[in-house]
Amino acid sequence: MSKKIIVIDDSRSTRQALSLVLGDAHYQVVEAVDGEDGLSKIQGTADAALVICDVNMPKLNGLDMVEALRRVTVGKSLPPIVMLTTEVQADLVARAKAAGVKGWIVKPFKPDLLLLTVQKLTGV
Amino acid sequence: MSAPLLKFLTQVVCREHDKVADLVNRLLDDATQLSEQEICLATASLMQINRDSREHVSDLRRVVTGSQEKRVAAIEMIDHQTHYSRTMQAALQEQVDLARKSMGLSREISGFVEVIGRISSAARILTVNGQIESARMGSLGAAFSVIANEMRDLSAEVQRANQAIADLAGNLVKLMPALDNNAGKLLQNTEAFSAQQADIIKNFQVVAQQESDSLLSTEERAKHISDQVGVMVTHLQFQDRVAQDLREASDRTVEQGKFLKVLLDMLCQRPDLECLTEAQIEECAQSAKAILGGSGRLGARQGRNGTIPEDGVLLF
Numbered sequence: 001m002s003k004k005i006i007v008i009d010d011s012r013s014t015r016q017a018l019s020l021v022l023g024d025a026h027y028q029v030v031e032a033v034d035g036e037d038g039l040s041k042i043q044g045t046a047d048a049a050l051v052i053c054d055v056n057m058p059k060l061n062g063l064d065m066v067e068a069l070r071r072v073t074v075g076k077s078l079p080p081i082v083m084l085t086t087e088v089q090a091d092l093v094a095r096a097k098a099a100g101v102k103g104w105i106v107k108p109f110k111p112d113l114l115l116l117t118v119q120k121l122t123g124v
Numbered sequence: 125m126s127a128p129l130l131k132f133l134t135q136v137v138c139r140e141h142d143k144v145a146d147l148v149n150r151l152l153d154d155a156t157q158l159s160e161q162e163i164c165l166a167t168a169s170l171m172q173i174n175r176d177s178r179e180h181v182s183d184l185r186r187v188v189t190g191s192q193e194k195r196v197a198a199i200e201m202i203d204h205q206t207h208y209s210r211t212m213q214a215a216l217q218e219q220v221d222l223a224r225k226s227m228g229l230s231r232e233i234s235g236f237v238e239v240i241g242r243i244s245s246a247a248r249i250l251t252v253n254g255q256i257e258s259a260r261m262g263s264l265g266a267a268f269s270v271i272a273n274e275m276r277d278l279s280a281e282v283q284r285a286n287q288a289i290a291d292l293a294g295n296l297v298k299l300m301p302a303l304d305n306n307a308g309k310l311l312q313n314t315e316a317f318s319a320q321q322a323d324i325i326k327n328f329q330v331v332a333q334q335e336s337d338s339l340l341s342t343e344e345r346a347k348h349i350s351d352q353v354g355v356m357v358t359h360l361q362f363q364d365r366v367a368q369d370l371r372e373a374s375d376r377t378v379e380q381g382k383f384l385k386v387l388l389d390m391l392c393q394r395p396d397l398e399c400l401t402e403a404q405i406e407e408c409a410q411s412a413k414a415i416l417g418g419s420g421r422l423g424a425r426q427g428r429n430g431t432i433p434e435d436g437v438l439l440f
Binding site: 011012013014016017020021024056086088089090093097101102103104105106107108109110111112113114116117120121 | 160163164167168171174175353354355357358359360361362363364365367368431432435436437438439440
């Protein structure tokens with residue numbers, strides 16, 4: 001049974017690139033187009049093994065989404081979350097870490113490194 | 125600064141800003157189109173190439189494995205044949221030796237035939253002498269005459285049998301070189317057969333090496349393709365970054381446009397002002413910003429500051 005990964009990004013091409021790379025490695029990908037959609041998909045996907053989330057997105061940015069998720073799921077277990085973004089500001093990275101995010105990957109991502117990170121975090 | 129001059133400048137900037145905003149929007153449209161269609165297509169194609177290449181390697185590996193299994197089975201069969209061939213060679217060699225021994229025996233038999241011939245001749249002479257003596261003795265020699273006749277018949281029979289043995293031995297001696305020759309030829313053929321089998325095994329080994337080299341080379345090429353696809357997929361994402369930067373530029377241009385228009389409206393509502401102080405300009409700017417409100421985005425991307433490792437992956 002392939003593991004499920006939720007990909008949250010407003011860029012269709014990034015979502016597709018992630019879907020292709022992860023799908024090629026036999027992961028099942030669930031796509032979300034912005035922070036609000038991502039929040040809903042995470043709450044609606046109980047068996048997700050990982051969340052890969054952009055930071056800069058319309059409606060609700062990635063960091064606000066993670067913080068909101070922590071608030072609405074207190075006491076519940078959540079899949080590990082990795083931010084995938086063009087941002088490299090230390091304060092944003094620190095904010096993500098404080099919100100329980102497990103990793104920070106800078107775009108453009110290298111497929112092999114991304115897969116390695118995904119494998120580390122999902123245990124596959 | 126003179127208020128009319130500021131109004132004039134703001135109007136000029138507003139007009140130029142509209143042109144820039146239009147240009148940025150067009151660039152954004154193009155970049156978005158390129159980003160969403162071309163990149164998706166190119167990425168999908170690259171990943172397909174990568175998959176095809178990997179499948180090609182898997183197919184080749186299957187073929188090589190199948191070929192190897194068949195080769196192993198064929199080599200086992202050849203080994204068995206070689207074993208049979210060696211057994212046959214030994215048997216043939218034995219046959220050649222036996223044929224040579226038989227030839228010697230035939231010659232020995234011919235020698236004995238000569239001796240028997242001589243004995244038979246002597247017996248015939250003795251028989252004749254016996255008949256003469258029995259005739260001379262008259263009725264007293266009649267019994268000897270019967271024995272002499274029996275001896276004559278026996279001698280004639282021995283001579284016929286001896287002749288038959290001599291003929292057979294002669295025939296055997298004549299056949300032996302042909303038998304020896306045939307056995308020799310068979311021996312040569314089995315040796316040639318063994319040599320060809322050895323060549324076949326050598327050829328199998330060459331083919332196995334070529335297959336192994338080919339598989340290795342294809343695997344290396346597939347790895348190279350995979351690496352290149354990874355690099356290209358990474359590079360293609362820069363298009364997305366360009367689109368994102370342009371989107372941000374577009375958002376900021378829109379905000380600037382609104383800001384300039386609000387500022388211009390404010391200036392137009394104060395025709396009494398002849399001269400604006402710095403504080404009044406700042407007050408107008410803050411008021412305009414307050415009217416517009418904040419942006420939903422986090423701001424412009426900045427350069428790396430050492431927080432993120434060079435490979436772009438940071439795990440907490």
